[in-house]
Amino acid sequence: MILPDGYSDIPAGKVAAIVTHLEMTARPVPRADPAGAWTLRRVETPPLDWFRDLYRRVGEEWLWFSRIRMPDAELTARLHSPQLEVYAMVDGNSDEGLLELDFREPGHCEIGMFGVTARLVGTGAGRWLMNRALEIAWSRPVERVWLHTCTFDHPAALAFYQRSGFRACRRQIEVRDDPRLDGTAPRDVARHVPVIE
Template sequence: MMVVKRSLTYIFIYLQVKKLERWLRKMKKVQRYFLDYEFSKNDKVIKIENQNSFKIILNNKKNYEINKFFYKQIGKDHFWRDRLIWTDKQWMKYSSNPLLDTWILEDNNNDLIGYYEIEKHENKEFELINMGILSEYRSKGYGSSLLTHVLKQSFDNKAEKVWVHTCSLDHKFALANYISRGFKVFKKEQIDFVA
């Protein structure tokens, strides 16, 4: 009987070690970047190029299903998981925050292309919480136009700073897009991530 218990214990330990090994193989090192854009008195009105083929509109009805849809559709390619467990009530509470604006990028046929969420903080700082383009519209310049819109709206609303964080799991051009628009990296860190 003792031998059987010991054997079962060894089998259990062996299986747990194998499970841990599989988990560790899925773990990746992810680089996270914190960036900000500080407006100066010399900044000029920002213009959005090629806006004939699309429009960027405010989700002024605070329809939480828009936020939920984009988060799931865009996020599935980039491991956005934090909000996947949210109930509709949590989504409603989040999207109805009076300090949060959700902007929607549509083509001229009203097909959804992308979005961004931006939250106003004290001290005239705005946080770009999420921004993304649906997969079928990527690599067509929409991300650049959307980020330019972020800066234009922030400038028009008297922001002194816009900040964001991105990571190596986001779109391959995300970091370059931020830097090309004048964002500066102020912090970098490496984190462990289980895919």
């Protein structure tokens, strides 16, 4: 459905975001790595508790909730798919970044999840992690690498992806039940998105 021009009401109890899809169809010139002692660890068969904990620590403030609401069997099947790769960015002895690369569509790589915890925001860790993501993605026989971001995400996310070589290619509106109203997310997160009951 195409929304008409003008304002469209969003029912109470819902949240709405503008989702921007971005893509690259050729490997970009690599950006210089920032200084940092991070490492990347592939997690072959991610345990659900580990995955959801890191997912929350990276994305709860930005209203990441799809993997929290996903039934265990569905999430397990997704994470354990041989065409989906999950990586942890390690800072010292702690997993502080999440990267999910989805190769299930031949010739394409979707960066399904990407982010670092609040402790690393602004340190250059995101650029370091994106450099690793693009190295891995473009080492495979792909013709397109893509991802999406939305207006719930960190305000610098869209510009960061564009600096990394992605270009916007599609825009959508996503409407969902507010995860703070059913306990999926704490009530006090994402203050940049007001709760309307």
